[in-house]
Amino acid sequence: MRRFLLSAAVLLPWMAQADPAQWQREWPETDFNRTKIADWGQIRSGGVPKDGIPALDAPQFTAAAKDRRLQPREPVIALEIDGARARAYPLRYLTWHEIVNDEVAGVPVAVTYCPLCNSAMTFDRRTRAGVLSFGVTGKLRYSDMVMYDRETQSWWQQAVGAGIVGEMSGQRLASLPSWVESWEEFKARNPDGLVMAQPAYNRRYGQNPYRGYDTSDWPFLYDGTPPPHGLAPLDRVVRVGSRAWPLARLAEAGEIREAGAVLSWRAGQASALDAGALAQGRDIGSVRVRDGAGRDVAHDVMFAFAFHAFWPDGRWMLK
Known part of the structure; x- marks a missing residue:
C-alpha cells in the first residue's frame, strides 16, 4: 500500500x-x-x-x-x-x-x-x-x-x-x-480454449501496480459515503442486477440460491490487487452466477463502496 x-x-x-x-x-x-x-x-x-x-x-x-x-x-x-x-x-x-x-x-x-x-x-x-x-x-x-x-x-x-x-x-x-476465475479453472473446462496474447506494449505484465490496494482502508479518490451494514469499503460483493451478496457470505456457504439466482464459489483464484505479482495474491476464490435453468447470468464481483455509490437504493443480501 x-x-x-x-x-x-x-x-x-x-x-x-x-x-x-x-x-x-x-x-x-x-x-x-x-x-x-x-x-x-x-x-x-x-x-x-x-x-x-x-x-x-x-x-x-x-x-x-x-x-x-x-x-x-x-x-x-x-x-x-x-x-x-x-x-x-x-x-x-x-x-x-x-x-x-x-x-x-x-x-x-x-x-x-x-x-x-x-x-x-x-x-x-x-x-x-x-x-x-x-x-x-x-x-x-x-x-x-x-x-x-x-x-x-x-x-x-x-x-x-x-x-x-x-x-x-x-x-x-x-x-x-x-x-473472473483462475487460469487453471479456465483451462480445465476449456482445453481447446483461447487466451489473449501479450500486447505489444512496454508494461510490467504480471506485476500489480496496485499492490495492497484491496486491503486498504479507503478507495483511491473516492469521495462518496461508506457502504452500510458494517461492510468495509473494499469488501467484495457479488452484484446481480441491483442486488449485492457479500463475498464472505457466499464463500462460507459455497452456494446460495436466492432471488432466482444460483451463486457458487470455489477456492483457487488469486486476488489481482494484493501481492506485487498477480499470481501470488491471496486466495479470494471464483464466483459463478446462473439462473434456475443453469444459464450463466451477467454479474460483477466489485467492491462494496462501488455498489453503494452506483446502486444507492440497491438491496443488500446479507442473510
Whole structure:
C-alpha cells in the first residue's frame, strides 16, 4: 500500500477538480450540455490523460494449451459465447489496459476491468448509433473508470455500462455473461480454449501496480459515503442486477440460491490487487452466477463502496 500511495503522490499534481470548460479543450467533440451528471464534482482526473491508459483493439489469441506465461491461480475474465471457442482475457493485461475491443462469434464486445472498483464487465458494443469502440478517458467517477466511445466521443460509466456525458447520455450497453476465475479453472473446462496474447506494449505484465490496494482502508479518490451494514469499503460483493451478496457470505456457504439466482464459489483464484505479482495474491476464490435453468447470468464481483455509490437504493443480501 505504501508503494500505491507513493504512486498516487506523483500523480496528484495532475488531478484537477471538475471543470467542463477545461475538458472541452481536450474533448472538442463531446457535448457537455447533454449529461446525466447532476454534480460535475463527482468526476475527477485519475492522473492520466485521454488514452493515457491505452485500450486494446482486435487482440491476438493463442491456444490455451500452449500458453507458458500464466500461472495456475492467476485471474482471467472468461467469456463463452455459442459459436466460438471460449476466450480468456488475463487480468495481467487488463490491469494495464482496462478495455479490450474484440469480436466473438460475430458479436462486437468490450471486455472491461476497473482495478479501483474491482469491476470486470463485458458489454455488447452494438447500440442505436452503430457499433462503438471504447477507450479510457483518464477520468474517474466514484473511483470507477469513465470510458468513452470513439465514434461520438460520449463518456460512459464502466461499472454501470451507461452513457453519462454527450450524445449517448442515458443510453445503456447490454451486459454479457462473463466471470473472473483462475487460469487453471479456465483451462480445465476449456482445453481447446483461447487466451489473449501479450500486447505489444512496454508494461510490467504480471506485476500489480496496485499492490495492497484491496486491503486498504479507503478507495483511491473516492469521495462518496461508506457502504452500510458494517461492510468495509473494499469488501467484495457479488452484484446481480441491483442486488449485492457479500463475498464472505457466499464463500462460507459455497452456494446460495436466492432471488432466482444460483451463486457458487470455489477456492483457487488469486486476488489481482494484493501481492506485487498477480499470481501470488491471496486466495479470494471464483464466483459463478446462473439462473434456475443453469444459464450463466451477467454479474460483477466489485467492491462494496462501488455498489453503494452506483446502486444507492440497491438491496443488500446479507442473510
